[in-house]
Amino acid sequence: MENIKHIFKKEYKAYFVSPIAYIVISVFLIIVGWLFFSTFFLDRQASLTRLFTLLPITFAFIIPAVTMRLFSEEINIGSYELLHTLPVSNQEIIIGKFLAAVAFVGAMLAPTIVYAVSTAFLGDLDWGPVIGGYLGAIFLGAAFSAIGLMASSLTRNQVVAFIISMAICFSLTLMMDFVLFFLPNSIVGFFQYLSANYHFQNIAKGMVDSRDILYFLSVIFLALYGTGLILQEKK
Numbered sequence: 001m002e003n004i005k006h007i008f009k010k011e012y013k014a015y016f017v018s019p020i021a022y023i024v025i026s027v028f029l030i031i032v033g034w035l036f037f038s039t040f041f042l043d044r045q046a047s048l049t050r051l052f053t054l055l056p057i058t059f060a061f062i063i064p065a066v067t068m069r070l071f072s073e074e075i076n077i078g079s080y081e082l083l084h085t086l087p088v089s090n091q092e093i094i095i096g097k098f099l100a101a102v103a104f105v106g107a108m109l110a111p112t113i114v115y116a117v118s119t120a121f122l123g124d125l126d127w128g129p130v131i132g133g134y135l136g137a138i139f140l141g142a143a144f145s146a147i148g149l150m151a152s153s154l155t156r157n158q159v160v161a162f163i164i165s166m167a168i169c170f171s172l173t174l175m176m177d178f179v180l181f182f183l184p185n186s187i188v189g190f191f192q193y194l195s196a197n198y199h200f201q202n203i204a205k206g207m208v209d210s211r212d213i214l215y216f217l218s219v220i221f222l223a224l225y226g227t228g229l230i231l232q233e234k235k
Helices: 002-018 018-036 048-069 069-077 078-083 088-122 125-155 157-183 185-193 196-204 208-235
Strands: none
Touching: 002 018, 002 088, 018 088, 018 157, 048 088, 048 125, 048 157, 048 196, 069 088, 069 125, 069 157, 069 208, 088 125, 088 208, 125 157, 125 196, 125 208, 157 196, 196 208
């Protein structure tokens, strides 16, 4: 646990040492703020539904930018080999970096609570879906962070890692929903279950189902396990 804690602190602080973190957070807040408030007063409803509806698409673009450097940078400059001279295991490195990415996603989401508070002042806000939405956002952010970590371990090029991660996240967000229109009813349920957006929207409605939680935990486990296999092969 001490090794994981040390790696977590190192990676989390590294986000805020460079201006990239502030740029990513600013871009995220501008995008979700504009998408949310552009139709907020037209809808005449005290609800954060639109914010959570568009969040998966925004995450599919933003989170790969957050995770692309986690392994690619170290592999490129050679510090990853130096890291293995220390008494730490691959699992500790992966978990530490993953938790740092999830914590950064949480820090990125935190300012959006202002939207909920502002909406509550303007009308009668139902806090159930709001809490569900933020819970789903953390699970979604964690799943996409794990995918981004795996993509970053594949290559020393950060741009390539970003593209791979974004392609996978967009596929789980949009493509799975898009192909449902062209599939027979007998297999629609299977492909719907693969959709991250489907499970996120279920939680965002305030209905926390064990199947949705299991889906995100499965994605996280598979992506982190895949990262471990890739790093073991490189080692």
